[in-house]
Amino acid sequence: MKVVLITGASSGIGFETAKLLAQKGYKVYGAARRVEAMKVLEKFGVTPIKLDVTNNDSIHNTIDTLIEKEHRIDVLINNAGYGSFGAIEDVEEEEAKRQFEVNLFAVAKLIKLVLPYMRQQRYGKIINISSMSGKIPAYLGGWYSATKYALEGFSGSLRLEVSDFGIDVVLIEPGSVKTDWAIISADNLERSARGGAYEVTATKIAQGLRKRYEKDMMSDPAVIAKYIVKSIESKKSKAHYLVGFAAKPLVFLHAVLPTKIFDVLLKKFS
Template sequence: MSSKVILVTGASSGMGFETAKTLARQGNKVYGAARRVEKMAALKEYGVTPLKLDITDEASNKAAIAEIIAKEGRIDVLVNNAGYGSYGAIEDVDLAEAKRQFDVNLFGLAALTKNVLPYMRAQHSGKIINVSSMGGRLVSFMGGWYHATKYAVEAFSDALRMEVKQFGIDVILIEPGGIKTDWGHIAADHLAASAKGGAYEKTALKVAEGMHKQYNGNMMSNPQVVVKATVKAVNARRPKPRYLIGFGAKPLVFAHAILPTRVFDFIMMHAS
């Protein structure tokens, strides 16, 4: 495999950190990006170059890409891994928080993508890998704003894939199911906090308790399944448009496609 110049966002922890490390070990020139550069210090020993980046800031996006181009002269792969989940009833979640989720999960991803595309078009090659979720193809209870961002990432990616095909650029979606990370606990805590004292409090607390139990259990998939799928997409000569992976992903997406809407709603409302 020839060495590639790769940018991985959200590289300060979790799956982004592991993805950057694995790709660098394979001999690629990897830039790991996050707002807190000090949290990526450990990546240096694997050959990853830490890069300060706030994807919600356009100037920061432009500066990061300009630095990579100045040093490497090209960029072959962008892994849009940065993102977060904030659960809560639609009525309870402040619109400022809803907009922040869109700024991070969609608009930041889109801004960074727009900044790398001119270079990939000039190369007539490149890969945009967007870490989405099975939650971009179905909705879990009390996660409306989060799922809205992931549905948007799916639509954005599908549209972009068709547009840039003529320039030799691939657009790939990674769609994890249940992955054993702190993500579920953080989302559950947001859900409980957002509902405090409101009309949805009783329901939200029950759902949050169920989420904590699920993520404390042993059924969730190891985060390495996401790392492996991302690395596979990077290295594939002809990557798949979608990698649906992890606990529950394939059966739930299939169930969502074939079951009547009210039946699927019932299942999701009682899943926790």
């Protein structure tokens, strides 16, 4: 039975992935700050662990606990993520740094702790949940997009470094996903721009986010979970899984259109 650790398991993609993996017979440890939100996962066989990815002691304790119980770790899914939308000018420096701490440095810390065990067993899969915003710029989401672009480069380098040890690194790059994060992002975007130079644009984008959420113009988290499981179970996983609503067409257009034309389209339809 393969042992899996997934962060950000209290809701959304993480919750659905933990549930699906447990149903398929994996030994799953779901990690998040809100342990009470993972209680329902216990009936599927998931073991909840309290984890704050911004706290070094919490990160070390999580890995120590898992290794003490299982003596191995086969799959690490770095799903915990954080995005605070707003114009680059409007977002405070500390808020920008926090996004990098959660979306990149916490990922790196967890990976560095599990790699010795994966090397020893000559097997492991590291699944990093990125975003289509790591492939194309996010309008009024520059800091979030920057963290995901960084995660893409980090994961590519890591894949090269660990492949000789039987360890695979996979990037999941979802498009728009229907989670509470969409509404929270819309609220934060409006709040950050209130009374400033970007208020009109921010209001328009926030309204668009809410409209897409209400009209189901976003993928169900369970859809993304299926691709994560597919990447784990595949003997020859792809390096990138671009999945979910609008991801493939937008990334394709970004690749083939002149940059300034794509910019116009992105601004028009955001």
